[in-house]
Amino acid sequence: MTGAAIRIEGLTKAFGPNRVLRGIDLDLPAGAVTVLMGANGAGKSTLVKVLCGVHRADGGRVLLEGRPFAPASPAEALRAGVVTVHQAIDEGVVPDLDVASNLLLDRIADGSVGVASARRLRAAARPLAEAVGLAADLGAPVRDLPLADRQLVAIARAMAHRPRLLILDEPTSSLSEAEARRLFGLIDRLRAQGVALLYISHRMGDIRRLADRVVAMRDGVIAGLFEERPLDTAGALRAMLGRDLGEAELEPAAGGRPVLEARGLVLRPGARPFDLVAREGEVIAVTGLVGAGKGTLAGVLFGTERPAGGDLRLDGAPFAPASPAEAVGRGVFLVPRDRRRNALVPDWDIGRNLTLPFLHRHAAGPFLRPRSETALGRRMVEEMGVVCQGVRDGIGTLSGGNQQKVVVGRWLAEPCRLLVLDEPFQGVDIRARRDIGARLRETAAARATLVLVSEVDEAAEIADRILVMAGHTIVAEHVNRALDLGAVMREAAEAAA
Amino acid sequence: MTARDFAIRYGFLLLLLGMVGLFGWLQPGFLTVPSAVFILQSVAITGILALGVTCTLVVGGFDLSIGAVATSALMLAAYVMVVWEMGALAAVGLCLLMGAGVGLVNGLLIVKMRVPDLLATLGMMFVLIGLQRIPTEGNSIATGMALPGGGVAQGTFSPAFLALGRYRLWDVVPLSVVFLLLVAVLVWVFLELTRHGRLMYAIGSNAQAAALAGTNVGAYRIGAYVISGTLAALGGILLAARLGRGDVASGNNLLLDSVAAALIGFAVLGASRPNAFGTAVGALFVGILLQGLTMLNAPYYTQDFVKGAVLVVALVFTFALTGRGARARA
Numbered sequence: 001m002t003g004a005a006i007r008i009e010g011l012t013k014a015f016g017p018n019r020v021l022r023g024i025d026l027d028l029p030a031g032a033v034t035v036l037m038g039a040n041g042a043g044k045s046t047l048v049k050v051l052c053g054v055h056r057a058d059g060g061r062v063l064l065e066g067r068p069f070a071p072a073s074p075a076e077a078l079r080a081g082v083v084t085v086h087q088a089i090d091e092g093v094v095p096d097l098d099v100a101s102n103l104l105l106d107r108i109a110d111g112s113v114g115v116a117s118a119r120r121l122r123a124a125a126r127p128l129a130e131a132v133g134l135a136a137d138l139g140a141p142v143r144d145l146p147l148a149d150r151q152l153v154a155i156a157r158a159m160a161h162r163p164r165l166l167i168l169d170e171p172t173s174s175l176s177e178a179e180a181r182r183l184f185g186l187i188d189r190l191r192a193q194g195v196a197l198l199y200i201s202h203r204m205g206d207i208r209r210l211a212d213r214v215v216a217m218r219d220g221v222i223a224g225l226f227e228e229r230p231l232d233t234a235g236a237l238r239a240m241l242g243r244d245l246g247e248a249e250l251e252p253a254a255g256g257r258p259v260l261e262a263r264g265l266v267l268r269p270g271a272r273p274f275d276l277v278a279r280e281g282e283v284i285a286v287t288g289l290v291g292a293g294k295g296t297l298a299g300v301l302f303g304t305e306r307p308a309g310g311d312l313r314l315d316g317a318p319f320a321p322a323s324p325a326e327a328v329g330r331g332v333f334l335v336p337r338d339r340r341r342n343a344l345v346p347d348w349d350i351g352r353n354l355t356l357p358f359l360h361r362h363a364a365g366p367f368l369r370p371r372s373e374t375a376l377g378r379r380m381v382e383e384m385g386v387v388c389q390g391v392r393d394g395i396g397t398l399s400g401g402n403q404q405k406v407v408v409g410r411w412l413a414e415p416c417r418l419l420v421l422d423e424p425f426q427g428v429d430i431r432a433r434r435d436i437g438a439r440l441r442e443t444a445a446a447r448a449t450l451v452l453v454s455e456v457d458e459a460a461e462i463a464d465r466i467l468v469m470a471g472h473t474i475v476a477e478h479v480n481r482a483l484d485l486g487a488v489m490r491e492a493a494e495a496a497a
Numbered sequence: 498m499t500a501r502d503f504a505i506r507y508g509f510l511l512l513l514l515g516m517v518g519l520f521g522w523l524q525p526g527f528l529t530v531p532s533a534v535f536i537l538q539s540v541a542i543t544g545i546l547a548l549g550v551t552c553t554l555v556v557g558g559f560d561l562s563i564g565a566v567a568t569s570a571l572m573l574a575a576y577v578m579v580v581w582e583m584g585a586l587a588a589v590g591l592c593l594l595m596g597a598g599v600g601l602v603n604g605l606l607i608v609k610m611r612v613p614d615l616l617a618t619l620g621m622m623f624v625l626i627g628l629q630r631i632p633t634e635g636n637s638i639a640t641g642m643a644l645p646g647g648g649v650a651q652g653t654f655s656p657a658f659l660a661l662g663r664y665r666l667w668d669v670v671p672l673s674v675v676f677l678l679l680v681a682v683l684v685w686v687f688l689e690l691t692r693h694g695r696l697m698y699a700i701g702s703n704a705q706a707a708a709l710a711g712t713n714v715g716a717y718r719i720g721a722y723v724i725s726g727t728l729a730a731l732g733g734i735l736l737a738a739r740l741g742r743g744d745v746a747s748g749n750n751l752l753l754d755s756v757a758a759a760l761i762g763f764a765v766l767g768a769s770r771p772n773a774f775g776t777a778v779g780a781l782f783v784g785i786l787l788q789g790l791t792m793l794n795a796p797y798y799t800q801d802f803v804k805g806a807v808l809v810v811a812l813v814f815t816f817a818l819t820g821r822g823a824r825a826r827a
Contacts, residue, residue: 323711329711343710344706345702368695
């Protein structure tokens with residue numbers, strides 16, 4: 001460690017009456033990975049936005065290598081060497097341009113690369129791609145790249161600025177294991193080059209693998225700084241939550257009569273057929289790496305994809321939904337992955353987002369009944385524990401965890417036979433995750449519940465049974481009692497290889 | 498409520514009131530019933546078209562073919578009565594059917610063939626502009642015109658049809674204004690108070706989320722274009738009834754004027770989204786402005802300039818002011 005690249009002193013920021021940052025003091029040393037933890041609403045994103053020039057601080061100051069640093073715009077922060085890779089990867093790339101143009105975008109924008117042939121552009125871009133280990137075709141449009149490569153493009157572009165501070169905001173949330181490992185290798189190299197890294201993540205695996213120091217934020221202040229080895233992650237968690245969380249204890253239930261029965265289900269041509277029975281009252285977690293086929297399973301059950309073969313039955317009757325509407329009609333509900341893209345209506349308030357799927361319940365003929373809507377909104381906000389002023393709050397004012405409570409709550413409003421949740425804990429802080437998990441188990445009695453997660457510890461937190469998926473088939477099954485999570489993880493990884 | 502919130506919410510309505518006051522002060526003839534009736538009549542047709550395009554904007558689409566649908570309805574009505582010598586009812590029915598049909602084709606092109614909305618409706622616009630002139634070889638339709646196949650057209654516009662554009666309730670309120678109010682109320686009720694309207698807004702805001710909530714997104718999209726086409730045909734019928742002949746050159750400004758009205762509507766009451774009330778106010782706003790300027794003897798060629806300026810100001814209201822508000826909340 002070569003001293004503080006960034007020193008933050010007494011930083012404050014308020015939005016109206018809401019004091020989001022209440023005096024942050026923090027050093028970010030060069031050549032070290034500082035992991036920033038905090039429940040949603042703790043002020044992490046605001047801190048990042050001040051550092052990368054989106055917001056201006058109200059008080060306090062930031063020193064970048066000893067000089068005052070108060071960027072008025074993201075471009076200014078970038079020029080000063082503070083580079084941010086956002087969680088939403090597509091904010092960092094231009095999907096329709098090819099890889100080479102994306103890598104050189106900032107130079108094209110500032111005019112130092114003018115009109116050039118495609119070949120010359122590719123030649124200029126190649127070193128940038130190699131520096132981050134990006135193996136993609138430089139002439140391919142970025143939209144055709146897998147997510148992980150798109151993220152590498154964003155990072156490679158950032159590297160062209162010779163960053164002094166690189167901020168990574170939940171960079172692994174949509175990466176597979178192998179892709180994440182490649183990213184970690186890159187982070188190790190940057191650390192060796194003396195870059196200060198600020199890494200925001202909820203994932204314990206990432207934190208154990210990368211962190212030199214862990215900083216916990218709570219309610220707009222630094223609640224704890226941990227830099228002694230071995231890192232006290234439990235202490236950091238406590239500091240972030242302000243209380244002891246304890247392990248979620250659950251008694252696995254056996255389940256009642258079968259709700260969903262799959263016989264010889266083939267998710268895609270060439271995949272091994274498998275059987276699956278989901279019983280009433282049972283919560284089943286299906287875990288596996290990204291690309292293992294969990295998403296396809298969700299799509300088949302909800303009518304957005306067709307299986308390649310096999311037989312599905314719901315309560316004994318044949319079940320082959322051709323559309324989400326048909327699946328919902330049969331009592332199969334899906335909480336989709338990626339709530340921003342697939343679930344939220346961003347212009348709407350909490351109440352309207354809650355009533356979206358069952359709007360006909362709040363209508364007499366075609367006409368809506370606002371009172372019925374508000375009543376349901378209030379009930380679900382209460383039951384799910386959504387932290388808000390009221391059902392009229394815009395959905396965008398909520399933290400990620402509370403948004404997810406709304407998205408889950410929308411489907412808990414009506415009874416169903418089978419509830420499928422696809423990556424319900426993505427971008428959800430640990431406290432909200434426990435709340436949602438507890439609510440799912442409380443309501444599980446009258447239906448079968450299928451939770452698709454790539455994190456094994458999330459599966460262990462909520463499920464009675466854990467199925468391991470790889471190569472679009474189920475490779476192992478465990479009852480969730482005294483499980484060796486490491487072994488389950490290895491099963492998923494090895495079956496995929 | 499902060500000053501900015503107030504400006505976003507009521508700014509445009511205050512501007513409208515201020516404008517009325519200013520014109521009334523400068524030109525005493527402005528604040529009279531005949532002047533008000535004239536304004537309403539001048540915006541009736543664009544208003545109806547604008548309410549249709551509002552429905553397509555709500556589902557995140559756009560209908561560029563409305564102007565062409567309206568003029569096609571105008572020509573079709575004239576053709577039905579003058580050449581085929583049929584009655585008012587047949588003319589109105591066929592025109593509405595034609596409008597709905599065009600909307601259906603637009604919707605199918607966009608939803609089933611996946612043609613982007615602007616391109617599909619632009620293509621439809623060209624098709625219709627050409628098609629409406631083929632039967633008469635590019636000529637306007639009027640009684641006594643020579644037909645391409647020989648002979649002379651004998652039919653006339655039926656009085657019942659002409660009344661649609663010319664009759665005045667109590668000798669004051671033109672029927673077309675009544676139609677505008679009726680359509681505005683119906684579209685408003687549909688979009689704001691029914692679950693279908695709610696789902697259409699959901700589609701416009703996040704179609705993927707609406708689909709995964711079990712909404713039949715394709716059907717609603719197609720429905721929006723059918724509404725748009727039908728209302729555009731209604732506008733064309735009223736235009737034909739007012740003109741009393743099938744004039745190939747009329748209706749040039751319909752598309753741009755009605756789109757402008759719908760977009761100005763975004764700024765009314767700080768809605769920041771397409772909405773029926775805003776669209777009606779937007780149409781009225783443009784009408785009042787033009788009538789005021791005409792009474793003040795501003796030359797005709799300033800009209801487009803003024804309309805454009807109003808549109809730009811309204812869009813600034815919508816996007817700059819509310820956009821900044823949104824960022825402060827984040």
